[in-house]
Amino acid sequence: MIQVVKLVKHYQEGEVTTPVIEGLDLTIGDGEFVAIVGPSGSGKSTLLNLIGCLDKPDSGEITIDGTIVSSLKNKEALSFRAEHLGFIFQDFNLIESFTVYENVEFPLSVILGEKNTRERVKEVLEAIGMLDQIDKYPDQLSGGQKQRVAVARALVVNPRIILADEPTANLDSVSAKKVIDLMKQMQEKFNTTFVFSTHDTKIMTEARRIVTLQDGRIMDDRSNG
């Protein structure tokens, strides 16, 4: 469970302070499939970065499954991310010099230092339907395929939560729909919490809950279908 309480985040650039998140409260339960929407600059990425322990708030608190992640030190945040969170990015960001298999194996073998990874990697690749492409390099894949590999990379460590910042923004509508469907399937299969941000109204309707941000606050929070 994610609990965000009285979250405040400002960006300081020289003399100018940009308030981005101003006293935001949000609770996301286990296994939810949540879209964060809002106009550009409304703080979607900032919020996801804060929940993902990539950045620190100016005040307020974020708790994930009982851990107050907003006060973790850099090193602790790093291992918390490695063990409990998965990330999916707008431009896929696979390791270009690794094959599909190696990219998916990476979090297990390099980050968590696990030895027998083959079964798990294959299982996840099978789940995303890419078992026949495991020896390809990212530049041999389409955008949609790359994002599916990124989903697999996020899933492989079996994280409680996967955070995806605009996972479909670089994809055509067909591939975008496929990726969102895949995320949904995975959410059902592994009961992983998915929180993703999007601009795309078609994509946001796929979510079961839509949180709308405006001027650093939640303007709307409703469940969907």
Place this chain on the structure above:
Amino acid sequence: MKSLKIAYRTLKRNRRRMILTTALIAIGVMFVLLFAAFSGSFKHYMIGQITDSMLGHLQIHRQGYVASLDNMPLDKNIPEHKLRTIERELDAMEGIVSYSLRLKHSALISNFDTSTNLRLNGIDPAIEHSTLPQLRSRIIGNADFAHGEVLIPDIVAKGMNLKIGDSVVLVVTNNIGSMNARTFKVAGILQSISGPGGRDGYIHIDDSRSLLRLHQNEANEIAIRLHDLSALPQIRQKLTHLLLASNKPPLEIHGWEELSPFSSIAKMIDLMSISIQIILISIVLISILNVMIMSVYERIKEIGTMSAIGTPSSFILSTFLFEGMLLGIFGLVVGTALSYGVVYGIGDMTIRFGRQDDILLSPVLACTQVAFIGVLVIVVSALASLYPALKAARMNPVDALRS
């Protein structure tokens, strides 16, 4: 070792960049190694010739002799009793192969037609040859000449049109001004080499003594050959200690470097060698730094992602360190292999230097030199990649992903 894999594959993906950098470093390595191989063999040849056919490794004189060598002074001979003490010390000392007593003086040489001045070394041929093992190779004719015979330098032979077997008169003035002359037979002709004494003639030391009307067995130079040239400083120090203690008359000891102007050429060669190595360091440093900064810049998102998903910064650091070091190692391997190819391909060659036109170079790549350059290139590659690698490892994932 996953980081090494990423490093290697990244290089393979940027093939052109890798080939260019490797080639640049390889050329630098080749420059250093080939210069070292050729200049080293040149130095080795020249020093060998100077010490093995002219000067010996060490020389003992009466104090002030070397400073006034141009005048060939005869008032600075080492008296017989002193020679005996020196001989005793040298015989007892370890590390000495042989030593030769010399009586250097000038003479007028005449073929009854023309005459010219000549510098002569009065020596015992057998002892001189064991002290200067390469002297024979400079001599055309009878190297083991007898009393009444003379070896003349080739320029004098040419100038006076003298041939082996010709008779010449040597006229010698001793230190109290009395002249003495005798007929000698030309036993051989000496090839000149550069440096002091490189154009001296030789007669038997007994002939020198009788020409100079010396009643004692005096000498004014002792040339010493050592077993091992690298032991020169220690032996020199020991000798200094032993011989300079009693100063009747005071003596002086010189190593070959102080006696031959070639030692400054040798020093210049060493200096050039160091300069080329500094250029190599700069090439490696700049090219790898440049490539690695580019590599980090191109992969900011990849770095940000790795860090976001929890990759330890040490892994990111080693990825980029390995990438830079691999470039250095590739360049090193290619450059070293090509250098060996060139050295074996060329083999022996003769070059001209100054008056000498038959200097035989047999360049070799010394293992220590190759190892030193290897370590140098790898260390410099690591240093050059360190800054970009640290930059990558310390990158804030949020900033990296936003870029």
